Amino acid sequence: MSVLLSSVFGPYGVDDAYGRKENVMELFHNQVTREQGIFSFRFHHQSFGLYMIAENIAAPAVVLDFPAEEAFVRELGRGYDFVGISFIVPNFLKAKRMAELVRLHAPASKIVLGGHGTQIPGVEHLIEHDHICRGEGVKWFRRLLGEEPDRPLRHPVMSAGFDQRLFGFRVGDNAGSLFPGVGCPNACRFCATSHFFGKRYTPFFDTGQELFDACVENERRLGSRDFFVMDENFLKRPQRARELLDLIEKNGKDYGFGIFTSAETIASLGVELMARLGVYFVWVGVEAQRDMFEKNRGIDLGKVIRDLRDHGIIVLASGILFLEHHDRESIWDDIRYLVGMEPDFVQFMQLGPMPGTALYRDYDERGLLRKDVPYEEWHGQHRLWFRHPDFTPEESEQLLRDAFRYDFDTLGPSLLRICNTLLRGYETLGRYRDPLMAKRRERLRRQATSYRPALAVLRHYAHNDHVRDLVRDLEARYGRVLGPTTTGQRLLGLVARGYAAREAARVASGRTMYQPKTIRTQYRYA
Ligand code: B12
Ligand code: SF4
Structure with a gap:
């Protein structure tokens, strides 16, 4: 076969x-x-x-x-x-x-x-x-x-991503990937993955030991010490996470993890434990302000995001636009709500009834689906493929773009926010005295230092006065926390400016797409 x-x-x-x-x-x-x-x-x-x-x-x-x-x-x-x-x-x-x-x-x-x-x-x-x-x-x-x-x-040994670029400059692809399991029991009505996997979690690897072994193998073969965890809610199994943490501590590793999670899980585990575990990035579903998602009920999400960033954990908050109750005012309330929590990254996704979900069934029964829209357009980043009482498809396209622009205009480039998070984390972790937190802190220092040359680009390409002020604040914070810029960093800043100029020309010409290369991998052939 x-x-x-x-x-x-x-x-x-x-x-x-x-x-x-x-x-x-x-x-x-x-x-x-x-x-x-x-x-x-x-x-x-x-x-x-x-x-x-x-x-x-x-x-x-x-x-x-x-x-x-x-x-x-x-x-x-x-x-x-x-x-x-x-x-x-x-x-x-x-x-x-x-x-x-x-x-x-x-x-x-x-x-x-x-x-x-x-x-x-x-x-x-x-x-x-x-x-x-x-x-x-x-x-x-x-x-x-x-x-x-x-x-x-x-567990396969593979990188989390490839051909990573910042300002067109190729940065290393050395984060590995972990696949603890698929699916999620929360069954949010719109969620394609939860429904696809039968509204339950199916673990591939049920113990912290198995995941630790996968990390070690990945480190041995690819040199990875950071891992992107492809799992809807990795920390929802706290026992497995704690076991992984024990093994990391016992073996003196400084592995880091990027994860998807929900607010309820963060609240139950606590931000400190996450920092200890080496979580460096979280993707959290905020979805909307109205209290309509069980996973966010009774949780002060703004505080959670602040706490995470204070511990050096980069936050991506995602929101859904064009929910049933959204009209021209309330949709902007939600956009402002999400941006107002000041995450490092914001994802805006249009509500999209995907086949197999409860939302799809409901909209299909109510005759709200626009079945004349071909499947190629069912992806949530262009126009709605259902009838919304308040928005036409064309308006949904414009409003989505405006929401992203509002985030960019208000909080500046995500790169700037990340640098702030790293420095905030470096300061906060200084309060802890144990060796694991000292390692985590050192890692934040290294990362913040490696981004420092990018300040020259942030300063030069700041696109409004407010963002220019934010860059100035960030530069002052760098000086306060890590000392003055070195000559080497200044020189690297000039190199980064060169790359950025080339990238700016590329973006201005509209040729912004990068195609992934073809990758062919053989298994068990002689
Ligand atoms: C990584 C990812 C991507 C990568 C894709 C990388 C790639 N090479 O395709 C990127 C970031 C580029 C991407 C882009 C998009 N994605 Co995407 N993506 C994901 C994500 C986060 C993880 C997928 C993954 O690797 N899971 C882990 C593996 C182990 O699980 P799996 O892929 O599901 O595979 C299992 C089964 O599905 C099954 N299986 C899968 N393929 C096959 C094939 C065979 C033959 C068999 C037998 C079994 C099988 O077996 C696997 C093991 O159990 C999922 C969400 C999620 N958490 O799953 C969304 C997801 C798959 N993406 C989705 C979408 C919509 C998109 C986009 C349109 C963007 C968007 N608007 O969200 C674009 C499309 C880009 C394009 N032009 O095709 C939707 C799909 C919805 C749907 N019902 O079709 C998902 C489910 C997100 C969501 N919740 O809406 N995506
Ligand atoms: S918590 Fe997230 S992954 Fe789970 S069902 Fe809800 S949206 Fe889907």
Whole structure:
């Protein structure tokens, strides 16, 4: 048995027969720092689910990530028994085209469809296939191949992102990735992942020991000491997190973790424990001001975000626009609320009823879905694909852009906020006397120092007087906390200015897209 697992073909984020320019294949540039010009954080992620499957089946396998259509066809020529295609809803047409290509060029191969796109109603009549996997794929694939599904899992060793760039300058890709599990039991009505994985959490790795071992292996092979944890709510299993913390302490490691989490979990664990564990980044769903999400009930989110930043933890707060109750005033109340909490990053996402969710079912029953909008446009960063009582699709596009601009105009580039967080954390952790916190503090100092040359760019490209003041405050804070700028830092600042000038010209010309490179990975071939 041989298996090919492929993501959908590129190019991505362009208007063509299969996709749209707003559907950008970059997390931050798509939905977080998209209006921050040269300050936007740029990087790509591999299609983690495919590697997780390939690593954990016994058959020889190839993962083909970000192929061009021709590269996919060439790969089919190798004659695989199974060809798996992973796709999400907006990539429906690409998956359909790929399945046609398999039938044409590799008629003996069996087609397997997987990923969130399989929730599309009637997908079984719309795309050629032999099998469909809806939900968790590792055990499912093992069953398909006649393997024992429940044998222990191996964690793939891979970077969290690649081709990371700041001002067009390539910074290292040395953060690793961890996949503790998939799904979330909270079942928020709009949430695609919770519904896709059956409104429950399915752990891949249930103990702190397994995760610690994965970190050690990653460090040994890739040199990673920071890890992005791809799990909806990693800390929701506090026992596993505490065990991981014990092992980190016992083994004298200074691993750091970027995580997704919810306010209730932060409140129950406490910010200090998170800092101790080495959490350096959190993505937290604020969603909206109105008390409509169980996970945020009774929690002072502004205080939580302040506390996190005071402990050197970078915060991304995400909000949903165009909720049912939003009108022209209340939507701006929510935008101001989110920005007013001063997170390092803000994600604004348009409410989007995705197939499989409770929201989709509800809107479908009420006839609110605009089924004339093709799936390529169902992605939440352009226009609504449902009928909102107060906003037209065109208004939703403009308002989303205005919200991002408001965040940028008010709080400045996220880079500036991050530098502040690192310095705040460095000051706060000075209060603790134990060796682990001393290590965490030292790490904050190193990071703040490494960003210091970027101050020259922040100063030069500050886009309004208010942001210029913020940069001035930050420079003063640097001086107070870490002492005067060194000659080396000044020189590096000049180099950064050079890169930034080139990036500014690129952005001004409108050529802002970076395409991910094709990555081909073989498993168990001689
Ligand atoms: C990383 C990520 C990305 C990366 C994509 C990297 C890549 N190479 O594709 C980036 C940042 C670029 C990205 C972009 C976008 N994303 Co995205 N992304 C994610 C995220 C956060 C994690 C995915 C992941 O790796 N999970 C961990 C792995 C282990 O799980 P998994 O991928 O689900 O895979 C498992 C199963 O699904 C299944 N499986 C998956 N594929 C296959 C294939 C086969 C053959 C089989 C058998 C099984 C199988 O088995 C795997 C193991 O169990 C998810 C949210 C989430 N937490 O899952 C959103 C998510 C997948 N993205 C989503 C969306 C909408 C987008 C965007 C449109 C942006 C946006 N508006 O949010 C763009 C689209 C870009 C484009 N042009 O295609 C939605 C999809 C919704 C839907 N119903 O289709 C999600 C669910 C977020 C959300 N909650 O809305 N994304
Ligand atoms: S808490 Fe987050 S991951 Fe869990 S269901 Fe709600 S939105 Fe989804």
